[in-house]
Amino acid sequence: MDKIRASLLKKSIASKIERRGKIISLTCLALIILVVFLIFYFVASRGLATFFQNHINFWQFLSGTQWNPGTTGTNGQPAVGALPMIVGSFLITILSAIVATPFAIGTAVFMTEISPRRGAQILRPVTELLVGIPSVVYGFIGLQVVVPFVRNTFGGSGYGILSGTFVLFVMILPTVTSMSADALNAVPRYYREASLALGATRWQTIYKVVLRAAIPGMLTAIVFGMARAFGEALAVQMVIGNATLLPQNLVSPASTLTSILTMGIGNTVMGSLQNNALWSLAMILLLMSLVFNMVIRYIGRKGKLNNER
Amino acid sequence: MNAKRIDKIATGVLYAIAAFVVIILVALLGYILVQGVPEISWHFLTSPALSFEAGGGIGIQLFNSFYLLFLALLISLPISLGAGIYLNEYAPQNTLTGLIRTTIEILSSLPSVVVGLFGYLFFVVQFKLGFSILSGAFALTVFNLPILTRSIEEALANISNDQREAGYALGLSRWETVTKIVVPAALPSIITGIVLSAGRIFGEAAALIYTAGQSAPALNFHDWNPFNISSPLSPMRPAETLAVHIWKINSEGIMPDAKAVSAGASAVLIIAVLLFNFLARWLGKRLYKHLTAE
Numbered sequence: 064m065d066k067i068r069a070s071l072l073k074k075s076i077a078s079k080i081e082r083r084g085k086i087i088s089l090t091c092l093a094l095i096i097l098v099v100f101l102i103f104y105f106v107a108s109r110g111l112a113t114f115f116q117n118h119i120n121f122w123q124f125l126s127g128t129q130w131n132p133g134t135t136g137t138n139g140q141p142a143v144g145a146l147p148m149i150v151g152s153f154l155i156t157i158l159s160a161i162v163a164t165p166f167a168i169g170t171a172v173f174m175t176e177i178s179p180r181r182g183a184q185i186l187r188p189v190t191e192l193l194v195g196i197p198s199v200v201y202g203f204i205g206l207q208v209v210v211p212f213v214r215n216t217f218g219g220s221g222y223g224i225l226s227g228t229f230v231l232f233v234m235i236l237p238t239v240t241s242m243s244a245d246a247l248n249a250v251p252r253y254y255r256e257a258s259l260a261l262g263a264t265r266w267q268t269i270y271k272v273v274l275r276a277a278i279p280g281m282l283t284a285i286v287f288g289m290a291r292a293f294g295e296a297l298a299v300q301m302v303i304g305n306a307t308l309l310p311q312n313l314v315s316p317a318s319t320l321t322s323i324l325t326m327g328i329g330n331t332v333m334g335s336l337q338n339n340a341l342w343s344l345a346m347i348l349l350l351m352s353l354v355f356n357m358v359i360r361y362i363g364r365k366g367k368l369n370n371e372r
Numbered sequence: 373m374n375a376k377r378i379d380k381i382a383t384g385v386l387y388a389i390a391a392f393v394v395i396i397l398v399a400l401l402g403y404i405l406v407q408g409v410p411e412i413s414w415h416f417l418t419s420p421a422l423s424f425e426a427g428g429g430i431g432i433q434l435f436n437s438f439y440l441l442f443l444a445l446l447i448s449l450p451i452s453l454g455a456g457i458y459l460n461e462y463a464p465q466n467t468l469t470g471l472i473r474t475t476i477e478i479l480s481s482l483p484s485v486v487v488g489l490f491g492y493l494f495f496v497v498q499f500k501l502g503f504s505i506l507s508g509a510f511a512l513t514v515f516n517l518p519i520l521t522r523s524i525e526e527a528l529a530n531i532s533n534d535q536r537e538a539g540y541a542l543g544l545s546r547w548e549t550v551t552k553i554v555v556p557a558a559l560p561s562i563i564t565g566i567v568l569s570a571g572r573i574f575g576e577a578a579a580l581i582y583t584a585g586q587s588a589p590a591l592n593f594h595d596w597n598p599f600n601i602s603s604p605l606s607p608m609r610p611a612e613t614l615a616v617h618i619w620k621i622n623s624e625g626i627m628p629d630a631k632a633v634s635a636g637a638s639a640v641l642i643i644a645v646l647l648f649n650f651l652a653r654w655l656g657k658r659l660y661k662h663l664t665a666e
Binding site: 077078080081083084085087088089090091092094095096098099101102105106109165166167169170172173174177178185186189190191192193195196197198199200202203204206207208233236237240263264265266267269270290293294295296297300301321324325328329333342345348349352353355356360 | 403487622
């Protein structure tokens, strides 16, 4: 009797396995979350040191135009003005998105509406393949082809915002194209049929119905491309010239947050102002990627509301 | 102008845009292959790099790339598998789970240079691992975890509930159902996800510059004891990968044939990524056929 009672009250082997499995998989998930918090903690603790330990004014950091940590600027304060890099990063991001958007959306429309068969057979595999091309390869081609082209056509050294924009344009084009095509494919077929049945031409259907229904998805694609452009380091660093000056025109050497980071981190001593200032740049980069993430979520939520209505 | 005319014009413009984009993309691929493939030879693929004279190869860098890829997958696969299983099979549908998903998404959208800098701060400096294969593999793991977790979660979500119910009906616990029925059923798409993420890891450079380092010390390919510093398997040696090599010789400019070497190395990278892509498709299809007996 006691034996049966004991075996009934004891946990079965299966339930032990079950518990162990649940704990193991939860640990894996917790580990990933921990990594995210560690990233934020470590970058923020270094990045904030510039303002709390070295007592740099936060607004001076954002708006200053002289970047030469370790020396003092004209106002007697250490020369840690990050504006040239911030402007450089935003300029190439916005410019490359402006150039890439019409091409990406045009190609996506062609793939889904005009010639779906050729789109599925040739364009889609090629764009998906190009999404996977390493960014250093884009940088190398930029160096070999784009920089000489810009130098010969527009003058200057060839290094600068314009070259960076060209390289990033080609780099984000496949990403934005394939995501836009997904958004267009997600538009229900009966939208098109209803429009065509009303006597609209194909272009009218595309322009007045399909494109409008796919706006949230395409906006997500563009913001995603911008986030990629903003965070890209090596391809940009290779063609932008890396001069920490406010860009006067599109062909003068400039710099971005990422390019100065990749150049500088190895050449400064941990804990010094030069080093802390670089970590502040990394922190800005981190915050901007959060902002892009939030924008994408916001668009997604808005889009859902519109479709449900 | 009537609607039909506008329609014709718009169609023409769309054709032109698509053609232009195709030309750019094909020119891009063609340029790399035409410039790079003639540089590739057995000597190029196996001999070490030379800094101040022409005629160096990419042997050590190529080995480092594969070794790092292998280690990064070895670390990130079990963690992503566990996390993917929890997210898809156990996690309740509530705010906390939503928050966790958002956090993973944030991790996947971080610029790779930030991941690299974190790796430098955390693994290289804090844990005193130095510029080493191990630091690089950990940084790549951080970079890879969110992508792989996501693709494994999707693969598991695509398995129909009938399979799970069949498992429960046989008296299996949830964990046993997952590991013995659901994961094997999802294996083809999981493998595809792994191989595709391998392509991304293989070409990653920004996360490695300050973790695996920018130098490739000479290796003794007859010494396979991982505790010797000159052994190819040693996890504590600095290891410049192929992608980092391309970046470095182009930004330093002391190698006389930097252009030829980087063209060849770029072509090798592209071909590797192409192979990973084909392998992913082929393996996925093959495994699916094998497992479903179709």
